[in-house]
Amino acid sequence: MKSLAGKRVLLTGATGGIGQAVLKRLLQLQASVVISSRSSSKLAELQATAPPHILAFTADITDEAGRQALLNFCRQHGGIDVLINNAGISQFAEATEQHAETLLNTNLLAPVRLCQLFLPMLQQRSGTILNVGSTFGSIGYPGFSGYCAGKFGLRGYTEALSRELSDSNVKVLYFAPRATQTGINPLQVEAMNKALGQGVDSPEYVAMALAEQLISGKRRCYVGWPEKIFVRLNGVFPAVVDKALGSKLKQIKQFFVTKQVEV
Template sequence: MSLLAGKTVLLTGATGGIGAEVARQLSGEGARLILTGRSVEKLRALQNQLAAETLIYPCDLTSTAEQQGLLQFCQQQGGIDVLINNAGISQFGLCQQQQFSDLVSINLLVPMQLCQLFLPMLHQHKGQILNVGSAFGSIGHPGFTGYCATKFGLRGFTEALQRELAESGVQVKYFAPRATETSINSSDVVQLNQQLGNSMDSPTWVAAQLVKQLTSNQLRRFLGWPERIFVRLNGVFPALVDMGLKSKLTLIELFAVGKNH
């Protein structure tokens, strides 16, 4: 029997490319799901595809009032055992083209607030939190300044919270995929990855790795090769990564500017 069977899992960003696949695989593991997202139609369509007990709660998580509504809904269902902060957005463009407020709100502030909000419940259930970050949470990449900043922040928050709760019985995990074949990546990003020779993973495979981490004691999981090497290299010898990305800067700028001209 799966370790997730009978566990109640709250999944944000459930209708996105990775989120929907995670929901399907968790359902197959026998987990009881509470799915959130902004579109009630997409949530209902996903709910109808799943075999295990699945509840939906459409909401805008950038609203603290709607966060409280989600908390009350989960309390009415007997609480949760797992919180997966998966909701996120990306922007590709030069720094002066980006809108930082939405990135910070959705990618960083919302998961921080939800962790804070659900901690008492998770303490009671000896549960776990899994925050979905990115390889770009460890590697600052041109064209993704805002996205990198939020994912760096989420990684730092997750690490600090994990250490703070080390003796509490609540596990806090960080999951970092690389580029994935979902709609979060614009056509410009897909073309750029092709030009740079960067691989993109299928959301089905990424979701399987996430579920695997949930059923293990692994606190940090980074996906992709050579991305895992670059993560380590950037931490120890960032100047080498500086040089590697500088050689690609002209191509990155071409795609970043080209999407608006």
């Protein structure tokens, strides 16, 4: 698309760190935005910052009724040209059975269902879908097995759908940030990133890259060096990355949560 001016965008996870920065950037680029998350109060606060250009809808995207209600809301308010599947949760080190299910429902099943539900509307409007993945959608990282499962799945789904619709008027894009300074990362992940010297981006930087990708229509965008290279290296020579991460495993495991056992 030439510009985002006048486009109508649905942004899930709009109350989070990356979501709020993306919202700001979209407004700067003169888009109007339907923001969504589970928190009515946070949504109301955000809506109050630019009332004519922001509509808010509270929904839990893991719930089919919530997803349908979000679709109906968008229909009733003139439809959308862009769907940004940004809402997500994370896990580090200890994934219980229930947590694994919630992770996959939120990070994989929900965006897949939202793509399916909004596709007819986007087909009518030559629209764009942008799914927010992660570097960990390409690199299996110790401690993030459940998160990686969801993001690898989302990357595969996005790639297949993008190829399937490449003869249509709908674009399907995959956007993969590396570690970003937001509340999704618990303290021990922040400490681990620092100890390992891993680069962490600001949400504003990530939002700029996301908006650029939307405008350029580039199918894939990986944010940050050397992560872009590691993603490719892991695809071609996974044993090299096995070795590199293996050498850091002891250090990584120091940040796994250790439960205090009371005796």
